[in-house]
Amino acid sequence: MLVLLPPSEGKATGGTGPALEIAGLSLPALGRARESVLDELVELCSGDEEKAAEVLGLSPGLRGEVAKNAGLRTAGTRPAGEVYTGVLYDALGLATLDGPARRAAARSLLVFSGLWGAVRVDDAIPSYRCSMGVKLPGLGALAAHWRAPMAEALPEAAGDGLVLDLRSAAYASAWKPKGELAERTATVRVLQSKVVDGVEKRSVVSHFNKATKGRLVRDLLTTGSAPATPAELADALRDLGYAVEGAAPARGGRPWALDVVVTEL
Numbered sequence: 001m002l003v004l005l006p007p008s009e010g011k012a013t014g015g016t017g018p019a020l021e022i023a024g025l026s027l028p029a030l031g032r033a034r035e036s037v038l039d040e041l042v043e044l045c046s047g048d049e050e051k052a053a054e055v056l057g058l059s060p061g062l063r064g065e066v067a068k069n070a071g072l073r074t075a076g077t078r079p080a081g082e083v084y085t086g087v088l089y090d091a092l093g094l095a096t097l098d099g100p101a102r103r104a105a106a107r108s109l110l111v112f113s114g115l116w117g118a119v120r121v122d123d124a125i126p127s128y129r130c131s132m133g134v135k136l137p138g139l140g141a142l143a144a145h146w147r148a149p150m151a152e153a154l155p156e157a158a159g160d161g162l163v164l165d166l167r168s169a170a171y172a173s174a175w176k177p178k179g180e181l182a183e184r185t186a187t188v189r190v191l192q193s194k195v196v197d198g199v200e201k202r203s204v205v206s207h208f209n210k211a212t213k214g215r216l217v218r219d220l221l222t223t224g225s226a227p228a229t230p231a232e233l234a235d236a237l238r239d240l241g242y243a244v245e246g247a248a249p250a251r252g253g254r255p256w257a258l259d260v261v262v263t264e265l
Helices: 028-045 049-056 064-070 087-092 099-108 142-158 179-183 206-222 230-239
Strands: 002-005 109-113 117-120 163-165 185-196 199-203 243-245 256-262
Touching: 002 206, 028 049, 028 064, 028 117, 028 142, 049 064, 087 206, 099 109, 099 206, 117 142, 179 185, 185 206, 185 230, 206 230, 206 256, 230 243, 230 256
Parallel strands: 002 109, 002 163, 163 185, 185 256
Antiparallel strands: 109 117, 185 199, 243 256
16 A cells, blocks of 8 residues: 655754765655756755745745755755654654554655655655745746656556555645556545534535544554555445545546545544
């Protein structure tokens, strides 16, 4: 099983590992594309701070991220699973997984990134600021920049197993599985259910969405669950106590779309 995760906007700082080695990151087919983004991001952030902040969409309180990006090549690193923070990663709790679950996480989790394309949780990276929605002056829109190298690297990473796609829309736009691979891919939407005046209403709430996705990945890892198809995934999640709705798509070559319905965190 390959699990596709979004990154977090907030990231842990203060890495104590050695400086970045792009050649040492997983998915080496992305290496050249990573170098291109890194070169332009460092150059942008080493120049006019105002321009860099505008390009990166930074508020005045986040201007320190410009200087951080400028020093990416020499900054200390830490495992990507420690760099990414926030609601989803708090619920996932990588640091508290036992040995077998931690090894499963290292094999199966892939975090998408505007800067790196995608990394595994054990890849050593510095803290950075560069979302997939950024348009760099030279490279243009990052999602478009990543599509060709992702199309080469991701099918190999997926192998012949299930792909559980938990990415947000911006990151999903960088790579979409096609054909037979799409048919063994499942996307998950989390809906909060409330009863108002005797009528059930459902809505997508960011906090519920992120926390539930982190929790369900943790549950799959800690129980050693290994569904091979979207149908088996739906059954596995139901066995874990989740309310799951969804069925096979009407047309071939498309992913399954599953809804997980929650009433509370």
